[in-house]
Amino acid sequence: MSAPQQNATAQNWFTEQHARSGSSFGLRIKERLHAEQTPYQSIEIYDTTDWGKLMVIDGCTMVSTRDNFLYHEMMSHPVLFTHARAKRVVIIGGGDCGTLREVLRHEEVEHAVQVEIDERVTRLAEQYFPELCESNADPRAELLFIDGIKYMAEQEPESIDVVIVDSTDPVGPAEGLFNADFYASCHRALRPSGILVQQSESPLVHLDLIKSMRTAMRVADFQAVKTLLFPQPLYPTGWWSCTMARKGADLSGFRERGAATKQFATRYYNVDMHKAALALPEFMREAFGE
């Protein structure tokens, strides 16, 4: 997968040209507010005409004010309503803090650690996406700026209930988050019935990647694996997925009553959308042998 080309100036559009899929997505922008090269990646912030703020990492559109609720809700609520009672949650990546905010809406969560390698992502999110960072001062939240792969390898066995891998694409800093070694670390660190969930790219473009992730999760001894689907306009094809893997237990249901009586507001997630996300189209069933 080669790096995307970009075309930020013509007619005031920022466009990510996604080489692997031969498709592009762009947003009309008012101005570029910030650009920097960190030790890990390039980060740009744009003000758009219709999508609020936009964060771009290494030329890829990562987060916009308008549509991030889809991704952040679907990376957190399905897994937390599947687990019986997740007290300790680890987020790998997730530097914009949107997933952390959603996780902390769950009162059963006693401790949520966000392990983001690039502190600048979080500092820029605080500045340009303050609503995503509104729970950063929650006493249950801990923000670490270190390598998530190393962090997971060093955790106490059976100490964590849920691991959420909210990373960039499997190139660059995130590459090591998509293989059996990393999944083995997660498996060891998870308590019995613990769940790993990871963003798993587009079903239409990255089906082979999703299949190899699912295989690697099973190799790492996860007993149950499920891929969930949801829309996400900012990412290639606008159709995205996350994949859950569970240690020593199945993934056949979730706490429907808990989800139906949740004490916090969502814009996308509800019981019906949770069930809908679990449905697989024919071509994915065939690919997964289900």
Added chain:
Amino acid sequence: MSAPQQNATAQNWFTEQHARSGSSFGLRIKERLHAEQTPYQSIEIYDTTDWGKLMVIDGCTMVSTRDNFLYHEMMSHPVLFTHARAKRVVIIGGGDCGTLREVLRHEEVEHAVQVEIDERVTRLAEQYFPELCESNADPRAELLFIDGIKYMAEQEPESIDVVIVDSTDPVGPAEGLFNADFYASCHRALRPSGILVQQSESPLVHLDLIKSMRTAMRVADFQAVKTLLFPQPLYPTGWWSCTMARKGADLSGFRERGAATKQFATRYYNVDMHKAALALPEFMREAFGE
């Protein structure tokens, strides 16, 4: 809604810049195979690097070889598995013939008329998307190239089981397909328990349009209205919808057993995806007062 801008030459990408949403979608192209101005609209055909052939109408990406199965399956199978036994089906628009092909997979259909105003769409589909046209010679198929609004107004009362409105956006030739007068024609022409289904744009960008369509359908005396969701990368935001309206009956279920034992292959549609398409996110429930 102003016409989209286009940028077909730079770096060999065809890009539709969708003014209303401030977002763009593009495909990497090898070459432009055809371009013409018909009495109704401009039509271009491109060969893409990864999406097969691409048809562009008035600057909007309309059909690609790669992803059209999502739209065509979801415009036909949910409505036909909701109706008890649709014998007579009318497709308004749908000139690429992909919806007609899916409709004719249902053996209960005795007659399917495609009413496309612009014959050139179908002639170009026959040339560049022959797989979509493979059922055009079915003896149950009838292809008319006339105004769909006029056609529906002239139909015998209670003569049709299902009307599928597979149109372009509600600007230009398709504008008259999105209002209560047209829905009243459909209502009159439908038999009791007949169903109208219409493509209804993006839930993220066109929510007001969907709401006004739903209201106009009820004004035209349709008793039940439901909006279904599905991915469609080629259309703005990649997240699309269709809206069903039923005459004198509800829309609370569908023929699950029929769908589970269907005698034809699909790539997206199945019983689970039908149910999933019926689920509404929180923000849509609120918008619809459901």
